[in-house]
Amino acid sequence: MFWTGLASPGSKLRRAVHKWGAAVVVASGLAAGAAGGAWGRTPDVPGTSNTVVLAALPPEARATHRLILAGGPFPYSKDGTVFFNRERLLPLKARGHYREYTVKTPGARNRGARRIVCGGKPPTQPEACFYTDDHYASFRRIAP
DSSP: OTTTTTSOTTOHHHHHHHHHHHHHHHHHHHHHHHHHTTTSOOOSSTTSTTEEEGGGSOHHHHHHHHHHHHTOOOSSTTTTEEEOOTTOOSOOOOTTSEEEEEOOOTTOSSOOSOEEEEESSSTTSOSEEEEESSTTSOOEEEEO
C-alpha cells in the first residue's frame, strides 16, 4: 500500500488522511448524485431538450400514438398495461397513471426496445406521452 514508509500503521497522520479521504469520497459522491440525479430524468416541462416533436418520431411510433388516441386495437397483448415507472425517470405519479405501448421495430423478432408510455385518464386522452428507444433507459416527452 502507498503508506509504506510514510506513516506507521497506527499514526495520527495515517488516521487523519484516511478520515479526510473518506470524507472527500462521500462528499464527491453526494455532489455527483445531486448533480447527476437529473441526468436520466425527464423534465415535466415541455420545450426542454428532452422533448421530441411527434412528427420527428419514426413512422412506427406515430402509428402507435394514433392507436393510443383511438383506443386500439393494439398488436401486442402487453400494450395498454400499467407501466410502474420503477426507473423513476418519468414524473412521479400514483400507481396506474402510466400505460405502456410497443412501438414496432422493423426486423425485430420480439417487441424490441421502443415504447411509448402515456399518463392520464382516460388512456385515449393522455396528459403526456413519452418515447423511449432504449427500453426505458431514457425518455423524451412527445410534443404534439
